[in-house]
Amino acid sequence: MLKQLQQAMLGAVYGDAAGFARVVDGLAPAAVDPVRALYLHTATVTAALTGVLAQAYPAVHAGMGEEAFSALATRFARQQPPALPVLSAYGAGFAELVPPALQGMARLDWAAHLAYFAADCQIFSLEALALIPPDRLGGLDLRPVPSTSLLPALDPAPWLSQRPDLAVVINPFESPPAGALVWRRPDLRVAACPLTDGMLALLNGLAAGLGLFAAAESALVAGLPDLPASLAFLLNQGLLTRHEDAAP
Amino acid sequence: MRPAPSHRPDAVPLAAGIGLRHAHVLDFLTAPQEVSWLEVHSENYLCAGGPRLAQLERIRADYPLSCHSVALSLGAAEGVSPDHLARLRALYDRFQPGLISDHLAWCGVAGMHAPDLLPLPLNGESLDVVARNVERVQEGLGRRLLVENPSLYLRFQADEMDEADFLAALAARTGCGLLLDINNLYVSCQNRARDAASLLARFPAAAVGQYHLAGHTRLMVDDAVLLVDDHGSPVSDPVWALYGQALRLIGPRPTLVEWDTEVPPLPVLLGEAAQAQALLGEVGPC
Numbered sequence: 001m002l003k004q005l006q007q008a009m010l011g012a013v014y015g016d017a018a019g020f021a022r023v024v025d026g027l028a029p030a031a032v033d034p035v036r037a038l039y040l041h042t043a044t045v046t047a048a049l050t051g052v053l054a055q056a057y058p059a060v061h062a063g064m065g066e067e068a069f070s071a072l073a074t075r076f077a078r079q080q081p082p083a084l085p086v087l088s089a090y091g092a093g094f095a096e097l098v099p100p101a102l103q104g105m106a107r108l109d110w111a112a113h114l115a116y117f118a119a120d121c122q123i124f125s126l127e128a129l130a131l132i133p134p135d136r137l138g139g140l141d142l143r144p145v146p147s148t149s150l151l152p153a154l155d156p157a158p159w160l161s162q163r164p165d166l167a168v169v170i171n172p173f174e175s176p177p178a179g180a181l182v183w184r185r186p187d188l189r190v191a192a193c194p195l196t197d198g199m200l201a202l203l204n205g206l207a208a209g210l211g212l213f214a215a216a217e218s219a220l221v222a223g224l225p226d227l228p229a230s231l232a233f234l235l236n237q238g239l240l241t242r243h244e245d246a247a248p
Numbered sequence: 249m250r251p252a253p254s255h256r257p258d259a260v261p262l263a264a265g266i267g268l269r270h271a272h273v274l275d276f277l278t279a280p281q282e283v284s285w286l287e288v289h290s291e292n293y294l295c296a297g298g299p300r301l302a303q304l305e306r307i308r309a310d311y312p313l314s315c316h317s318v319a320l321s322l323g324a325a326e327g328v329s330p331d332h333l334a335r336l337r338a339l340y341d342r343f344q345p346g347l348i349s350d351h352l353a354w355c356g357v358a359g360m361h362a363p364d365l366l367p368l369p370l371n372g373e374s375l376d377v378v379a380r381n382v383e384r385v386q387e388g389l390g391r392r393l394l395v396e397n398p399s400l401y402l403r404f405q406a407d408e409m410d411e412a413d414f415l416a417a418l419a420a421r422t423g424c425g426l427l428l429d430i431n432n433l434y435v436s437c438q439n440r441a442r443d444a445a446s447l448l449a450r451f452p453a454a455a456v457g458q459y460h461l462a463g464h465t466r467l468m469v470d471d472a473v474l475l476v477d478d479h480g481s482p483v484s485d486p487v488w489a490l491y492g493q494a495l496r497l498i499g500p501r502p503t504l505v506e507w508d509t510e511v512p513p514l515p516v517l518l519g520e521a522a523q524a525q526a527l528l529g530e531v532g533p534c
Contacts, residue, residue: 002368002373003357007358010357026405028404030439030440030441031441031472031473032439032472032473033469036469037402037439037469037474038402048363049363084331085332085356086295116298117300118298119296120296120302121297
C-alpha cells in the first residue's frame with residue numbers, strides 16, 4: 001500500500017494527473033481543500049528545482065528572464081527529475097533545452113558549476129617542475145586538475161561579462177581564440193579564459209595521458225607558439241596535477 | 249562576548265544555535281560570532297571538493313556542529329539508499345558532528361528524487377517501514393539519529409495515530425532520538441485542526457534531543473488558512489509560547505533557529521537565537 005501511494009505521490013509532484021488523482025482519493029477532508037494542499041508539494045518541488053537550475057545556470061537565467069527560465073526549468077524537471085538527492089549534481093542535460101542562442105552560455109555555466117564542486121587535488125607547481133631530473137621530463141604524466149573543462153569552439157568573453165562572480169584570467173596565448181578553458185584555481189575561485197588551438201591541443205594531450213613531451217609535440221603541431229611560456233602559464237594558474245596526485 | 253574559539257569542539261551544548269547558510273559564511277570566516285553552535289544541511293556539503301567543504305573545515309574548527317540531512321527518505325517503502333548513507337557517513341566521519349538528524353518523511357523512489365519532505369500515513373505499516381529504515385541508518389552511520397516531526401499539510405484516510413504516538417513508538421523501537429520542531433508542530437496542528445499544546449504534552453520527553461524553531465507564513469486558500477513552513481521570517485509569537493511550554497514540560501535541549509528563505513543579515517538571526525537562549529536560561533540546566 002505504502003509503496004503504491006509513494007509512486008503515485010511522486011508522480012503527482014512531477015505533474016502526473018493520474019498520480020495526483022490517486023493520492024487525492026486517499027486524503028481525508030480538511031479545512032483547506034486537500035487538492036490545494038497536495039498542490040503545495042508540487043509547487044515546492046518545482047520551486048526547489050527551478051532554484052537549483054538557476055544557481056547552476058546564472059547566465060542563462062539572466063539571459064532568458066525569470067518567467068521564461070522558470071517555464072523551461074519546470075519542463076526540464078518533469079522530463080528529467082533528479083535521480084539522486086545530491087542537487088549539486090542535478091541539471092547536466094538542461095543546456096540541451098535552452099534556446100539555441102544561449103546554448104553556449106549554458107555549456108559554460110555548467111562547466112563553471114562542475115568546477116566549483118570538483119574534487120580537490122595536489123597542484124603541480126613550476127617549482128616542482130624544476131626539481132624533475134631532465135631525463136624524466138619527457139614522460140612526466142601531468143593532467144589537468146579535476147575541475148578543468150575544455151570547451152572547443154566557444155568564446156567565453158560574452159559569457160564572462162555575465163558572470164562577475166568568476167575570476168577572469170588573462171591568457172597571453174589566447175589569440176586567435178579556439179575555445180574556452182574553465183577551472184578552479186588554488187584560491188578556490190572558478191576562473192575562465194580563452195584558449196588557442198595549440199593550448200587546447202596541449203591540455204587535451206595531457207588529459208589523454210600522453211606524457212609531457214608527446215602532448216607538447218601535438219601542441220606544437222597545432223600551432224602553440226611558445227611551449228615553455230605556455231607551460232608556465234598552466235602551472236602558475238594551478239591547472240596541472242601529477243597523475244598520481246589527482247583525486248580518484 | 250563569545251569565548252575565544254577552541255579547537256574542534258565536539259558536543260553540541262545545551263544552548264541556542266543557528267543554521268549556517270551560505271549568505272553568512274563570510275561573517276563566520278572573518279570574525280568570531282556570538283553563537284554557541286551551528287547546524288548545516290548535510291546534502292549541501294555532499295560534493296567532491298571545493299570552497300564549501302574548505303569553508304566548513306575552517307568554521308568547524310571553532311564551533312560545535314550538528315548535521316541535519318533532508319534526503320535520507322526515512323519513510324521510503326523501498327528502504328533507504330545505501331549510496332546516500334555512504335555519502336553521509338563519509339561527511340560525518342570527516343566533520344564529526346555532535347548531533348545528526350533527518351525527518352519523518354520520504355523524498356523518492358526507484359532512482360527518482362523529489363526535493364521536498366513528503367508525508368506518509370501515520371499507521372502501523374508506515375511505522376514498520378520507518379523503524380526498519382532508522383535502524384539501517386543508525387547502523388550505517390554508526391551514530392544515533394534524531395528524527396524530526398515535519399510540517400504537515402495533508403491528512404490521510406489511512407492515518408491511525410498522531411505524530412506524538414508515532415514518534416514515541418519509533419523511538420522506543422529503534423532507540424533513535426527525536427528532534428522536536430516546535431514550528432512544524434504548530435504548523436501541522438493548525439493545518440490539521442489539532443491542539444498543539446496537548447500534542448506536545450504527549451511527546452516522549454526522554455527521547456527529545458533537540459528543538460528547532462523557525463518562521464512560517466500564512467496563506468489564504470479559498471476561505472481557509474494554510475500555514476506554510478517556509479523558514480522565511482522571525483519565529484512567531486505562538487511558536488515562542490509553545491517553545492516555552494516545551495521547555496517546561498520536556499526540559500531544555502540544544503535549540504536551533506532556522507532561516508532559509510529571504511535570509512536576513514546575520515545579526516537578525518543571532519537576535520532570534522539570543523531570544524531562544526534567554527528562554528533556555530529561564531528554565532535552567534536539566
